[in-house]
Amino acid sequence: MDTILNKMNDEQKKAILATEGPIIVLAGAGSGKTRVLVHKVLYLIQEKEVSPHNIVMLTFTNKAAGEMKERIMNALGENAMRYSPPTVGTFHSLCAKILRVDGDAIGISNKYLIYDSSDQQQTVKDAMNLLSIPIKDAKPRSILSAISQNKNQLIDPVSYASFARGRFQEIVSRVYPLYQQLMKDRDALDFDDLLLETIRLFRTHPEILKKYQEQFQYILIDEYQDTNHAQYELSRMLSEKHKNICIVGDFSQSIYSFRGADFRNLKKFQEDFPKAQVFPLSQNYRSTQNILNAAYSVISHNTSHPVLNLWTENPEGEDLRILQAENEHHEVDQIIRLIHEAMDKNPDLTYADIAILYRMNAQSRTIEEVLLHHGIPYVLVGGLRFYERKEIKDVLSYLSYLATQKDSVALKRIEKLGKKRLSYFFEYLTEFDERGYYETKSTIDILDDVLRKTQYIEMYDERDPEDAPRLENIRELRSVALEFPNLTDFLQNVSLVEQEYRSDKSMQKSSRPNAITLMTLHAAKGLEFSMVFMIGMEEGLFPHSQALFDTTELEEERRLCYVGITRAKTKLTLTFAKRRLFFGQRLTPTVSRFIMELPTRVVEKNLKNMPTSDPDFF
DNA sequence: GGTCACACAGTTTTT
DNA sequence: CTGTGTGACC
Numbered sequence: 178m179d180t181i182l183n184k185m186n187d188e189q190k191k192a193i194l195a196t197e198g199p200i201i202v203l204a205g206a207g208s209g210k211t212r213v214l215v216h217k218v219l220y221l222i223q224e225k226e227v228s229p230h231n232i233v234m235l236t237f238t239n240k241a242a243g244e245m246k247e248r249i250m251n252a253l254g255e256n257a258m259r260y261s262p263p264t265v266g267t268f269h270s271l272c273a274k275i276l277r278v279d280g281d282a283i284g285i286s287n288k289y290l291i292y293d294s295s296d297q298q299q300t301v302k303d304a305m306n307l308l309s310i311p312i313k314d315a316k317p318r319s320i321l322s323a324i325s326q327n328k329n330q331l332i333d334p335v336s337y338a339s340f341a342r343g344r345f346q347e348i349v350s351r352v353y354p355l356y357q358q359l360m361k362d363r364d365a366l367d368f369d370d371l372l373l374e375t376i377r378l379f380r381t382h383p384e385i386l387k388k389y390q391e392q393f394q395y396i397l398i399d400e401y402q403d404t405n406h407a408q409y410e411l412s413r414m415l416s417e418k419h420k421n422i423c424i425v426g427d428f429s430q431s432i433y434s435f436r437g438a439d440f441r442n443l444k445k446f447q448e449d450f451p452k453a454q455v456f457p458l459s460q461n462y463r464s465t466q467n468i469l470n471a472a473y474s475v476i477s478h479n480t481s482h483p484v485l486n487l488w489t490e491n492p493e494g495e496d497l498r499i500l501q502a503e504n505e506h507h508e509v510d511q512i513i514r515l516i517h518e519a520m521d522k523n524p525d526l527t528y529a530d531i532a533i534l535y536r537m538n539a540q541s542r543t544i545e546e547v548l549l550h551h552g553i554p555y556v557l558v559g560g561l562r563f564y565e566r567k568e569i570k571d572v573l574s575y576l577s578y579l580a581t582q583k584d585s586v587a588l589k590r591i592e593k594l595g596k597k598r599l600s601y602f603f604e605y606l607t608e609f610d611e612r613g614y615y616e617t618k619s620t621i622d623i624l625d626d627v628l629r630k631t632q633y634i635e636m637y638d639e640r641d642p643e644d645a646p647r648l649e650n651i652r653e654l655r656s657v658a659l660e661f662p663n664l665t666d667f668l669q670n671v672s673l674v675e676q677e678y679r680s681d682k683s684m685q686k687s688s689r690p691n692a693i694t695l696m697t698l699h700a701a702k703g704l705e706f707s708m709v710f711m712i713g714m715e716e717g718l719f720p721h722s723q724a725l726f727d728t729t730e731l732e733e734e735r736r737l738c739y740v741g742i743t744r745a746k747t748k749l750t751l752t753f754a755k756r757r758l759f760f761g762q763r764l765t766p767t768v769s770r771f772i773m774e775l776p777t778r779v780v781e782k783n784l785k786n787m788p789t790s791d792p793d794f795f
Numbered sequence: 796g797g798t799c800a801c802a803c804a805g806t807t808t809t810t
Numbered sequence: 811c812t813g814t815g816t817g818a819c820c
Contacts, residue, residue: 238809269810291810312815316804368810403809435807537806539812559808596796673810699807721806737807760805761811 465494
């Protein structure tokens with residue numbers, strides 16, 4: 178342990194050695210946050226002799242959880258066998274497990290299904306139908322997002338109705354209770370419910386809360402700035418007894434408020450625990466000083482939250498580059514030119530060291546076109562997720578309906594797959610019930626039965642280039658099914674941990690293919706690349722048009738910009754176009770304010786090189 | 796029950 | 811420009 182601690186800087190050591198009571202770690206970008214968290218757990222286990230059973234670490238994504246767990250187990254090395262692993266997961270996965278075990282106390286069947294957003298939307302539509310509210314009066318998506326916001330704020334349908342004002346809110350107040358009723362009828366919980374129902378369970382059954390409080394003597398929470406109110410409440414409840422709670426976060430990297438995250442939870446924590454110890458991690462190991470200066474210069478324009486001033490022992494590095502393009506194609510052309518220039522100068526630089534970041538997925542199309550045209554390899558991160566694919570949803574619908582026979586969203590889907598298939602499916606359903614397959618057959622056998630009986634596979638042709646990947650996905654689903662012999666186990670896990678299957682696979686293969694990474698700024702959080710391009714730095718695109726007149730949203734965009742800048746290790750280029758095709762329209766945007774917020778020297782130096790044909794541009 | 800044409804809207808996204 | 815969703819028609 179000593180040797181591990183020796184590799185840490187003073188800030189990190191202090192943060193690791195403090196184990197008792199409430200602790201706040203303000204971890205700047207690239208400050209070794211994951212290392213600190215991992216070693217804190219190791220320190221608790223090895224030095225403080227805390228049983229891993231009594232430790233819980235909560236992360237923002239399953240991917241992060243998997244990474245943490247792996248690093249902890251690896252570090253324990255041969256001793257790992259002596260310990261049962263600590264609980265590491267997301268708030269949602271922890272709550273899902275708690276409800277599976279103890280949910281029946283508040284009337285939640287232990288076979289409950291987890292609805293994803295398309296299932297949720299269908300349920301909202303069903304509710305609107307039953308209430309005879311036409312879809313043109315209110316978009317189901319908007320209603321769903323209002324419901325979700327309420328749930329995040331722990332506002333139930335009854336209290337919402339008491340203050341709902343105006344046409345839209347009035348509609349929501351009618352749909353919300355029915356939506357909840359339909360969910361209950363269908364034995365389904367949405368992602369928000371997982372948190373909400375756990376809170377309800379804890380509030381109504383103190384003895385169950387006590388059980389978990391006693392188990393989780395040490396609580397560590399990552400990405401605290403991205404917690405919503407329900408998660409804040411859960412962490413408060415769980416830590417109430419032992420008060421050994423360590424939260425890690427960075428105000429400047431809060432970029433998920435649009436789905437309920439509230440960085441003020443970080444402040445609230447300080448108010449709840451005025452005696453909390455605070456450990457800032459301000460030494461950065463990733464970027465050049467120039468990049469950090471740029472990041473600081475931009476984020477300093479935010480006034481609603483504190484900002485860490487990062488420093489590094491890394492060299493000052495080269496200046497940032499700002500590139501003006503004629504249009505969106507020219508933008509990518511110039512990027513390619515810069516990439517090849519840099520690669521000529523530095524033979525060690527490969528495509529895998531390079532990322533192109535953008536604000537919206539719609540922007541990826543042009544980049545792909547140009548890269549394809551030049552024959553440059555790339556990987557696109559994001560897009561349709563495994564679980565959202567048609568063939569996967571179809572097959573899972575069959576299984577969901579078999580499991581509870583209450584999932585009418587699934588049934589609707591099954592009906593759409595054809596009458597013949599439907600009757601074959603019902604034949605199997607009868608057999609399934611009569612012979613008690615739920616108890617006797619494993620997931621994979623049931624899955625194969627269904628595929629065979631319904632002739633689902635016959636919908637696709639292996640030789641058709643569009644169908645082949647679908648068949649491949651179904652095979653992939655089969656391999657997941659092998660891991661979870663219990664059907665309910667499988668269904669609950671497949672929706673919760675789906676992310677891991679995709680990204681792990683694509684990331685593991687050769688740890689990273691020799692290709693440029695294309696992704697949104699959001700998706701880039703937590704990653705790093707030697708050479709980073711932030712494209713489309715234009716008012717209305719980034720910051721996004723909907724954020725231009727709202728200070729709160731503008732500050733969030735600025736944090737997103739901060740996240741983007743701090744992904745770069747040595748080379749950072751920001752680009753914008755004078756003209757851009759946007760939803761079929763030619764726009765003449767103005768340069769993003771974030772460019773103007775870079776250090777004066779960077780702006781002046783770059784602007785000097787710009788053509789002056791267009792003096793009004795800035 | 797399936798296909799085609801037209802209207803329409805259009806961030807970010809994990810759980 | 812594109813993907814989605816609806817309504818008409820076979």
